Amino acid sequence: MANNGEGKQNEVSRHQEVGHKSLLQSDALYQYILETSVYPREPESMKELREITAKHPWNLMTTSADEGQFLSMLLKLINAKNTMEIGVFTGYSLLATALALPEDGKILAMDINRENYELGLPVIEKAGLAHKIDFREGPALPALDQMIEDGKYHGSFDFIFVDADKDNYLNYHKRLIELVKVGGVIGYDNTLWNGSVVAPPDAPLRKYVRYYRDFVLELNKALAADPRIEICMLPVGDGIPICRRVS
Template sequence: MAQTAAATENQAGRHQEVGHKSLLQSDDLYQYILETSVYPREPEPMKELREITANHPWNIMTTSADEGQFLNMLLKLINAKNTMEIGVYTGYSLLATALALPDDGKILAMDINKENYELGLPVIEKAGVAHKIDFKEGPALPVLDQMIADGKYHGSFDFIFVDADKDNYLNYHKRLIDLVKVGGVIGYDNTLWNGSVVAPPDAPLRKYVRYYRDFVLELNKALAADPRIEICQLPVGDGITLCRRIS
């Protein structure tokens, strides 16, 4: 059994190494981080969900294990209790969040594809954190607009994580800045976008990478100029920009 478990872990790790999002120039160095600091401390439910997701045809969409570890610690550091996630996929980052929150913590989770979420839901339920999640299927913008119109949600979220359609990132930001509390944090994923943000115009990029690159560049420029937030862009995973609301 031990050998089988080790083989499974190695296979999942190798899959992550081959298809990882990290911008580290050395695959061996990234694998060292995973094997030394991430996998040994990865909660069993997150490991199980990561391995399930590795077999999904869209597995490149998942949050990387090192980023999941980072989010889990960040939420604990800021004592987050009321959070939101836009873009769920199979729920790896959602599970990282749910495990970090106190028992009465809440996550409003939104995604256009409930089927993917339900792939990871049994693991989330087994981990005993499903009661923290309010999942809504469908586009997030109408939900956000309704929340803003209601008035009672202004400044009510401690943390918001966005990993969805890049062409709407700025539209999300315009709304989320009112919903996150002063001192709260918004995290935007994929802000280095496969490294394409510094690629020359004639670089041979995959079609979807090229399509969304301009939206990511526009977001990065807008966040850097927004006086309502402090920002920190980190080369974790595919790049994550943390925005702390200050006004």
């Protein structure tokens, strides 16, 4: 019995590690989902990029395979054509989006690190999807401010996905709500922050986990109170609220 209890405790500990890409109660159940419904349908290009990213020292930053599958399905359901992605890393979610969009679909992709994006770019090019992507290196907030000032981008995006600096999520939302169309969708990644959003005050959290948790909590509270959107928080990956603009 003692060994069994120790095993369960180890399992709980694993789920407390930031970067574990599921909030499910067991690793085995998550693996079952991956092996039965995600990996068998994962496009070869996404598998290749996922394996390349796994070798990156910051591989925990990547979008999980099940979340990539979900984003692809969502984009097709809403017939998205003009999209934006803030926070690209090596481009796994970007590739999922590019595959889901029609041939003339477009993605405005922003990230402060071109080097990571270029790691996955050969896979995107080999898949014949590079023409859908407009990659811009640099901080997103000034670019968003310029787009709002220009005026022509208001309500022009069908879908926006944010997986970037959590301390600016609320700043992003204040701008993106003007750029997404009425009926369009915004998704913010990592908004359950590996479950730390419900951790007790004295919980032993890593410094950066505790620091960013406050910003995630602030965003979640703001989204719930925003009358311009409908929301649905999904425990996919590390938590992603689907925010549909209604006004």
